[in-house]
Amino acid sequence: MTNMKPDTPLLDTVATPDKLRTLKASQLRQVADELRAEVISAVGTTGGHLGSGLGVVELTVALHYVFDTPNDRLVWDVGHQCYPHKILTGRRDRIRTLRQGGGLSGFTKRTESEYDPFGAAHSSTSISAALGFAVANKLSDNPGKAIAVIGDGSISAGMAYEAMNNAEQAGNRLVVILNDNDMSIAPPVGGLSAYLARLVSSGEYLGLRGLASKVTKKLSKRMHKAAGKAEEYARGMATGGTLFEELGFYYVGPIDGHNLDHLIPVLENVRDAKEGPVLIHVVTQKGKGYAPAENAADKYHGVQKFDVVTGAQVKGPPGPPKYQDVFGDTLAKLAETDERLCAITAAMPGGTGVDRFAKAHPDRAFDVGIAEQHAVTFAAGLAAQGMRPFCAIYSTFLQRAYDQVVHDVAIQNLPVRFAIDRAGLVGADGATHAGSFDVTYLSTLPNFVVMAAADEAELANMVYTAAVHDDGPIAVRYPRGSGTGVPIPEVLEKLPIGKGRIVREGKKVAILSLGTRLTEAEKAADMLEAKGLSTTVTDLRFAKPLDEELIRKLLATHEVAVTIEEAAIGGLGAHVLTLASDEGLIDAGLKLRTMRLPDRFQDQDKPDRQYDEAGLNAPDIVDTVLKALRWNESAKEADTRA
Known part of the structure; x- marks a missing residue:
């Protein structure tokens, strides 16, 4: 690896x-060139988001040079471009x-620096947040500006337009930077567009515009409106800004984001x-x-450690398939018939x-953009018309569409299939991307079936089960990363709804x-057996409906029962406790314990360290059991006496 620190x-x-x-x-x-070299060197050492940050180096330099940060509030949308x-x-x-x-977090984070006024990681929040800062400044007579930097992908989401629709309330204290890095809105820019941008943003032009406005106001309302529209559409035809003008913004651009002049x-x-706003x-x-990165921007959005000279990323040895690929391949195969x-x-x-599904069945694959709602x-509409839709969304992103899950899917009992990726802890992406809450927020809903895959073979069977389930909404959750290495069955099994298995x-x-x-x-069972504690292990498979028959049997025939899930409080453990309470089993002296994610947001770390911190590894299970059996002894003491 040739990743020496650059000369800066x-x-x-x-x-x-x-x-x-x-x-x-x-x-x-020179600052921008050295900053770009430093970003490349740093990300080559740690891995992370690369392409997006390199694209805003000059913009970052210019914003901090012109505006009085941190007094002027700079809000980055998503935040994966914030390394510079x-x-x-x-x-x-x-x-x-x-x-x-x-x-350091891979995103902006309020507790990390006064220059991060608003935390981010999910898209399309920056304009709303910046509007809040700007209006607060206006109400308190603070001259500070609020600047939102949002990408052309993020601005496709409805929330961005909801914010822009209210932006006039901020006056000239709000500035939105539309970072168009896909050339999706405007044609290539050059000297003419740069001249136009300088012209329409200049004080002279704005002064003339204001004078013209005052003059036309002396005319009839109809003439005043017509004159304003003529100016607006004239600029719109030259610069493409009519849409933003309709939303209350004064539009400037497009300009070359890499040309500091x-x-x-x-x-x-x-x-x-x-x-304003602008x-x-x-x-x-x-x-x-x-x-x-220029030649393969998609591959260099998020990268592993890499060699700065060659660009070659450090890859581990080949292993089991990723869960997301198992899902895509299984669904594509099922769709053949x-x-x-x-x-x-x-x-x-x-x-x-x-x-992977789209390659095999392009007419039945739909990318709706950043629009989870x-x-x-x-998907609900497709299901209501007899299709069998799979809505594949990260757990943490599905949170953004919870009302639609409740109102449009669950209440109507529509057979939408939810493939919930990145369920549980996610390592380096930290709290903003951890899928901690889906078991809780779905299992509380009537009509829902909620499954959790223990390995890639179980995932394949659960995808098949969901595909043929037409009796209401059904979800399967699975983690980030690779499977455990178990073979995927050639012939898939339809799992009986609400039934677990004894391992x-x-x-x-x-x-x-x-x-x-x-x-x-x-x-943990092996460790407990070594201490003479005979142990049953079950894979419940379903958080909802629970396998009540199996759970009653286990609670009635074992001295200690422990539930474990990679999910927040309110999930499996809470439902088992409710069942035990309703059945009167707790009154009978059962030692029932629940293990789950801690009631806090966990910062980024290596996955094994996150699980240790969460207390969800085998020694933690053993510790929980021993403490239940020997109330006054810690597990460590029990280990010593064993």
């Missing part, structure tokens, strides 16, 4: 934005701890403008300045495995596992 003499003098603002504008090009921002805002000495335990004067004009349309290139099967994703075809109700039988201790903690449950 000018960047070394810029610890914070106030130092950056002491430089001459002519020096910013972190380097310029006092965190360069920790930049090689990105996404690691105890290190274009960016700086436009940002200065907007900073000093008396009118939207600046900036065109950038993902991966800018690093050939491997069932034309009603279709797949929906909300801008994550690769992350969910829907891309629409995805769920769209091994014992007499004294019962471990009731849901999902991927099954391997740890089996390890």
Whole structure:
């Protein structure tokens, strides 16, 4: 690996934005070049998001140079492009701890720096948040600005337009930067568009516009309106900004987001403008300045550690297939004989495995963009018309569509199939992407079936079970990463709804596992057996409906019962406790314990460390059992006496 730290003499003098603002504008090009080299070196060392950050290097430099951050509030949408921002805002000495335990978050985070006024990781929140800052400044007569930087993908979501529809309330204190890195809105930009952007953002133009407005107001209302529309549409035809004008923004652009000579004067004009709010349309290139990322932006969005010279990413030895690929391949195969099967994703075809389905069945694969609410109700409509839709969404993103899950799916008892990816802890992505709550928020809903796969073979069977289930909504959750290595059956099995399986039988201790903690449950059983504690291990498979018959039997015949799940409080354990209470089993002296994710948000770390912190590994199960059997002794003491 050739990842030596780059030579950055000018960047070394810029610890914070106030130092950056002491430089001459002519020096910013060198700062940007050195900043780009530092980002490449840092991400090569730690892994993380690369292409998006490289695309906003010049924009980051320009924003901190022109605006008075942190007094002016800079809000990054999603935040995966914030590494250059972190380097310029006092965190360069920790930049090689990105996404690691105890290190910097891969996203913006309020507790990390005063330069991160709003935490992010989910898309399309920046304009709403910046509007809040801007209106608060207006109400308190604070001259500070609020600047939202949002990508052309994120701005496709409805929430962004809801915010823009209210933006006039902020006056000139709100600035939105539309970072168009896919050339999806405007044609390539050059000198003419840069000139137009400077012109329409200049004080002279804005002054003339204001004068014209005053003059036309002296005319009839009809003439005033017509004159305003003529000016608006004239600018719209030249710059493409009519849509944003209709939403109340003064549109500027498009401009080259990598040309500091274009960016700086436009940002200065907007900073000093008396009118507002303003939207600046900036065109950038993902991966800018690093050939491997420029040539394969999709592959360099999120990367493993890599060699800076060659771009080659460090890859581990080949292993079991990823859960997302098992889902995509299984569904694609099933769709060969069932034309009603279709797949929906909300801008994550690769992350969910829907891309594999789409290759085989392009007419039945739908990427609706960053629109989870629409995805769920769209699936409900398909189901109501007799199709068999699978809505494949990360657990943490499905939270954004909970009302649609309740109102449009559950109440109507429509057979929408939910493939819930990234369920449970997610390592380096941390709390914002951890799928901690889906068991709880789905298992409380009438009509729902909620399954959790213990391994890739179980996932394949559960996908098949969901595919042929037409009696209401059904969900299967599965984790990020690779399977356990078990073979996937050639002939898939339709699982009986609400029935678990006994993996091994014992007499004294019962471990009731849901999902991927099954391997740890089996390890714990071995450890308990070594202490003479005969142990039953069950894979319940279903959080809802519970296998009540099996659970009653286990609770009635074992001295200690422990539930374990990679989910928050309110899930499997809560439902088993309710069943035990309703059946009067707790009154009979049963020692029933529940193991689940802790009631806090866990920061990023390696997965094994996260599980240790959560207390969901085999030794933790053993500890729970021993404490239940010997109330006054810790498990460590019990271990010593055994």
